[in-house]
Amino acid sequence: MNQKRTVAARAGVAVGHAASSAAHGTREAIRKNPKADRVYRTTVGVVGGTTVALGVVLIPLPGPGSLVAIGGLALLGTEFEMAKKASGKANALARKALAAANEKRKRRAAVRAAADTDAAVAGVGDHDASGD
DSSP states (O other): OOOOOHHHHHHHHHHHHHHHHHHHHHHHHHHHHHHHHHHHHHHHHHHHHHHHHHHHTTSSSSSSSHHHHHHHHHHTTTOOHHHHHHHHHHHHHHHHHHHHHHHHHHHHHHHHHHHHHHHHHTTTOOOOOOOO
């Protein structure tokens, strides 16, 4: 099924491509200057590491702590190969956990539906014999 994109969707894609192209060109310019490259990688390391640490601290609290940590790993993965590998493993683990949670949700819904059906069937024909 081939659907036409809306004007907003086409504009979003165009802006995304332009931003990606500009970011790639800027990063290549930074790599050519060793001092700027060191500062850039240090900044990415500090910001990414802080994001991972914040995510780890937030994990026990209600909210998206693990997602913040995975986002920090993804940020680190833009510059550091080891972080890119860890991010890939974390994303795979998150996808596996999501699939397990969805499967559990489906099983619970099926059990609930079966219980509702059983209750409805048991309720049919139950009449008070006293006529009240």
